[in-house]
Amino acid sequence: MRIFIVEDDPFYAELLAYHLSQNSEDEVLQWGTGRECLNNLYLNPSVVCLDYSLPDLSGEEVLKKIKVTNPDVRVIIISGQEDIQTAISLLKMGATDYIVKDDDTRERLWISLTNLRHQEGLQKTIHNLQEEVGRKYSIDRSIVGSSPAIRKTFSIIEKAAKSKITVSISGETGTGKELVAKAIHYNSARSGKPFVAVNISAIPKDLIESELFGHEKGSFTGAEARRIGLFEEAHGGSLFLDEIADMDIAMQSKLLRALQEMEIKRVGSNKPVSVDVRLLVATHKNLGEEVRAGRFREDLYYRLLGLPIQLPPLRERNTDILLLAKHFIKNYCRENGLEPISLSPDAQRKLMAYAWPGNVRELKAVVELACVMTDSNTLESEHIQQMHSSPLDALLTEELSLKEYTNRIIRRYLDRYDQNVLLVAKKLQVGKSTIYRLLQENQL
Structure with missing residues (x-):
């Protein structure tokens, strides 16, 4: 560290x-x-050990000007005064420490500088970790793929990272919605602040308010101390609410108010707490259909919509399947200290022929298991296990007539969409009268 000693007594x-x-x-x-x-602050000192009583300027004046010129410079006040109010005032102005001149001054100053050196080391470590995380979640490194579908998604993610707009991410389970949320956060202006993620569906509905907004001591049975909620934890950064469609309808109104006012109230308190968070939400459901079904508030839907990102399922990214498989194999080998493992032509064909209903998450699990099963540096077809047949393969195993297949498809869609004939007719592009007739004739 470069240390300035500002003292008018030459001997001291x-x-x-x-x-x-x-x-x-x-x-x-x-x-x-x-x-x-002050004239030599261009030398960028790490610490200024400042005598409070100088012949030209007071220690308070020098401290103020140092903080204006370079707020990062640490200032330790060394004073002959033992006035507590003066010390408190200087510490509030930004002084790092206040040391009274006596026989122990040198020792206390040494300890204070040792603590500062330790803090500086921790800050450098944190900075290096933040840079490493930023590189890990850079858009082109964290999300692997070159298919047209995923390249289109990349361009939207880049736009989201450059803006403060709320982002709503949708896609099937296993498509990487949280990975996209992290890529947006760590490539945005908020990258140095917290990224806080929570899965709404994993929290009981009677605890979700406390989880998001926090609670005061004694606000309910078991609340033995004040708890900071996720909104406050994410202050200055990003809050990722996964499976937002599963939020209880009563809680949705409280979330809407928090987003409109940018303030929350802890459970058991009437005092509002201001928060500054960038909201990222995700769901595997169709939020528009949830609104029409009355399970999701329309006003909250429009508040959350922001910039929508639809993640394509893996079956629509055929050219990315082998690219992703090789990426996961390479990572697995590196993490486990193994020699590089390759994919045989038969194994590649098997991977490409599968529909991947579990998407990228399923592919990762399958290839990592294959790496465990192989005894060589090549993955063969027999190593690719735990792959279920695609829904289409399962549907075609029985020898049925076209009419019977058609009726089965309609019945499956009716079950999926809660017997909503109009919605099913629209999805399958058939007349609603056809479905009503089949229902009336008990063919479904």
Whole structure:
């Protein structure tokens, strides 16, 4: 560290400089007045050890000007006064420490600088970790693929990262919705702040308010201490609400108010707490259909819609299947200290022929298991296990007439969409009268 000692008593300044120079990694510079110190701030000191009583400027004036010039410089006040109010005032202005001149001053100053050095090391570590996470979730590295469907998604993610707009991510289970949310956060202006994720469907509906907004001590049975909610944890950063469609309708109104006012109230408190979060939401359901069915508030739907990102299922990214498989194999080998493993032509054909109903998540699980099963540096077809036949393959195993297949498809759609004939007719592009007739004739 480069340390400034600002002290008008030459003997005392020399004494402090000698003491601090015992650490050969530090550079110690001395200045006799406040103006000399301010005129040399271009040298970018790490710490300024500032005498409170200087001949030209008060320690308070010098501290203010240092903080205006470079707020990151740490300032330790060394004073002959033991006035508590003065010390508190200076600490509120941004001083790092306040040390009274006495026989223990040098020792206390050494300890204070040691603590600062430790804090600086921690900050560098945090900064390096943030940079590493940022590289990990860079758009082109975190989301693997070159198919037209995923390239289109990349361009939307890049737009989302450059803006503050709410993002709604939809797609089938296993398509990588949380990965997209992280890519948006870590490539945005909020990347240095928290990314907080929660799966709404995993939290009981009577606990979701406390989870999101926090609670006060004694607000309910078991609330033994104040708890900060996820909104406050994500302050300044991004909050990712996965499976937002599963949120209880009563809680939806409270979420809407929090987003409109950008403030929350902890359970058991009437005091509003301001929050600054960028909201990212995801669901595997069709939110528009949830609104029409009365299970999701229309006003919240429009509040959350923001920039919609629809993730394509893996079956629509055929050219990415082998690319992803090789990526997962490479990562598995690196993490487990294995030699590189390749895919045989038969194994590649088997992977390409499958419909992947579990999407990218299923592909990752299958190829990692294959890496465990092989005894060589090549994955063969027999190593590719735990793959279920596609819905179409299962449907065609029975020898039925076209009419029987048609009726079975209509019945399956009616079950999926809660017997909503109009919606099914629209989905299958058939007349609603045809479905009503088949129902009346008990053919479904």
